[in-house]
Amino acid sequence: MAQVALKEVTKRFGDVEAVRDVSLEVEDQEFLVLLGPSGCGKSTVLRLIAGLDTPTEGIIEIGDRVVNDIEPQERDVAMVFQSYALYPQMTARRNIEFPLKNRGTPKDERERRVHEVADALELTEVLDRRPAQMSGGQRQRVALARAIVRRPEAFLMDEPLSNLDAKLRTQTRTELIELQRRLETTVIYVTHDQVEGMTMGHRVAVMDRGVLQQVARPTEIYDHPANLFVAGFIGNPPMNTITGSPHSQNGDLVIDTVGGSIPLTPAQQDAVRRSGVTTVVAGVRPEHVVLDPDGPIDATVAVVEALGYEYHVVCRLDDGQQVIIRLPAEAVVPREGEDVHLGADPIRLHLFDAATGHGLAQ
Amino acid sequence: MSVTHPFERLKPDRLHDESVGKGSRTPRSRRRRRMMELLLAFGLLLPSLVIFGVFVFYPLIRQIYLSFFLTPPFPGEPNHYVGLSQIQQVLSSHDFLNSLWVTLLFVLYTVPAGLILGLLLAVLAHQQLAGIRFFRTVFSSTVATSVAVASVIFFTLLNPQVGLFSYLFGTQGQLSVLDDPRWALLAVSVVTVWQNLGLSFIIMSAGLQAVPDDLLEASRIDGARAWARMRHVILPMLSPTLFFAIVVGTILSLEAFGQIDILTAGGPLQHTNVLVYAIYDQVFNEDNDGRAAVMTVALFLITLVFTLFQIWLLERRVTYER
């Protein structure tokens, strides 16, 4: 039974469709990441689940009931905001116990729970301080504590790490993962940071412009992106994409590109033939591109970036399209301006319809 | 790591605590919720609306209505409907026209002067000088004087026999400036401007604070002299404040009463008989509610027209930042 479910949910603001026909099921105790660029609708989805907005169409379920008409405070979900939304005139203690107080939790129970949470999140020393007197990290934990203390059915988090500095962010990321595993609770987590998406979620739901692109485990998303958008969004440096057209060559189908002709596996050739597509985008991740003197693609090295633990070699095809290669630190690295030949194991190739961006099934 | 990880203690009761109110398991209908919100809004607005209704809107309507009726010379007799003739008569009467003229003069004397002086003081007090706080307090001090306080002070100081100002200007024993038809209105205006100086100063200072210092610095580096800086940097940035001050200042000056009552009682020879005082006079000395009603409606319309005209004329000249 899904803990949170969205069924064909659409949300329109006037003429603008912020969320279009989204169907999603979040399992109990699952950490689901809603990933996408800003404006893709992920925060809107979160707000719809919370009840801060109502869907124009579609059904939202939490637990075993339809919650479309149920007020936010009655949905048994807690939210951690990007800005933390701490009540500025209240101490941390008051902030944390606020949701309990409003629900009539008796005093000793309240105090016990507040102490529990403050202890676990190492907030005991700052309990009697106001938000303005706390560090960013402490404020973030107070926001978290306020959500945890309610023991809700699901946690909704809206980019809670984005206001932290880089070091704190990495640290808190790990803590959040640990927290979710320990609490054994459902978390729906919104972010635009793909590293967070990949490392934190059991599954990742990628969104773009209001539409769900792909929902799958992180490895699945990485190894088998469903379309061009997902392919380009996940992975750093992003996947290399070269446009070309299918061409019959000695009975085999190859992709003709500016740099050369890319061979395909039989399965891939079938897929291309079946789809009837005339322009194909071939994608391959930087770590899968190799410098091969017999490689099918001709390119010139434009820039060599030395990162210390590896190299990023940026190559350009004749028409300016670029291909980035990741080489380990000990590799022999070409010089800038050198002409090279690039190749890759066809298995590592991802094929997409250039017109629609859809992945071609293999 | 300790045997029991601190997070362990947070493991929720799988059945969820009852004290975390689940609220209704059935959705409260949206209609009912809207009803309640409506009721709440109504309840919150009701007190204000009742007071407005009784003391603002009803009087306006009633006074418009009253304008059409002649007030009888003896109480007890019914009012006599005369249609537009009373309105016509009052509006063309010498008394009303005089009051209108006096009021307009008064606005002209007090609003620009108050603004300019307030601005001048604010600019001077805006500098970073030692002890500037003292000057700021001094310049805003007249805000503590009410109309009555200021009027009584000046009334006493202008006493023709023994008042200090009479002595200083060498006019002892002669006609007080308040009794001189040529100077009375001006004198009252001076008192008004002085009394309003504190508020004008505070408003202008507040507006000046909104002028970004880096803009001023840049213009100074660009070689702009004080006057040029004033014209091109300060005034545009100050325009919202100036706009506000002009509109509100005009409205307030059209409503002036207290200083007239204390200083000149409308005289000498009606030379300070502003509209509000004339209305007051009609009501309490002449007992003529009908005429008074016409004049109140006239005052209201004049204020409205003035304000709308100013808004229309000046609003587009205001540069709003952001």
Next chain:
Amino acid sequence: MSAEVGTGVTMGTLAPGFRTFLWIALGAIVAGIGLLVASRRGSPHYRRRVALAGRYLLLILLAVIVLFPIYITVVDSLLKPDQVVAKPPILFPFHPQWSSYSTAWTQGHLGLYLMNSFIVTTVIVVGELATSIAAAYAFAFLDFPFKRTLFVLFLATMMVPLEVTFLTNLSTVVSLGWYNTYLGLTVPFLATGFGAFLLRQAFLGLPRDLRDAAKLDAAGHWQFLRRVVLPVARPSLAALGIFAFFSAFGQYLWPLIVTKNDRLRTVQIGLKFLANSQLNNFNVIFAGTVIAAIPLFVLLILFEKQLIRGLTAGAVKG
């Protein structure tokens, strides 16, 4: 030197002390301008000092002019009646006579009047705050039909001041039996469009996240108002309160026509009566003025910063 200025008043011989003052003032202005002009040349160090001197001169001159009436009032309130009118004028009370104050307080009933003013003002301020908070809450956080029209209605009341409506309001108050009562003095002012406007502005400035968080935290309207909205809106509340106090305390027309005797008279009207009854006891009149002005002066000292902040927050920025 005498000059004819219009009919009826001849500028006779200017008082010698005053003449001296005028010469000094003229000299100061010339000196100030001269300094400012001189500050254009010379070394930067010299220029700065000279410009500084010029600025201070100007400031002092203006401060004297602005403060003079108040200063004289305080000084003369501590003199004996014959000293007040002495020529040349006495500019400092070397032997202060506090009796004028007690006369004004008791004989002049200013103590009673002051109390009345305080009662009336406090009731009005509290009432205005309460109704403005309520109305602003409705306009800022609730949804209901005709919201915009109603708000315009509220704003419109600012265009219809008491000076226009007093004719009817007087008869209304009389027929309600509120003539010469605290009710009559306070009730018409318990609601204000300006207050609703100012507070609505402040409430709308609350970050949306806080509102959402409060919703999820199951905060009812009252809890939300009390614990989230009002604490955050405190500067605007203070500004409104101070503004309302100044406005109510200084009221003149309404207390004049709605009270008929000592019992309920406010200090502003009381001043007028004092001036009329004390005739040539100028020291008592001035003492009364000081008494009437002190509350507002204290308020100014205490809350100058809040007043300015409140003004900048709302009205001034348009």
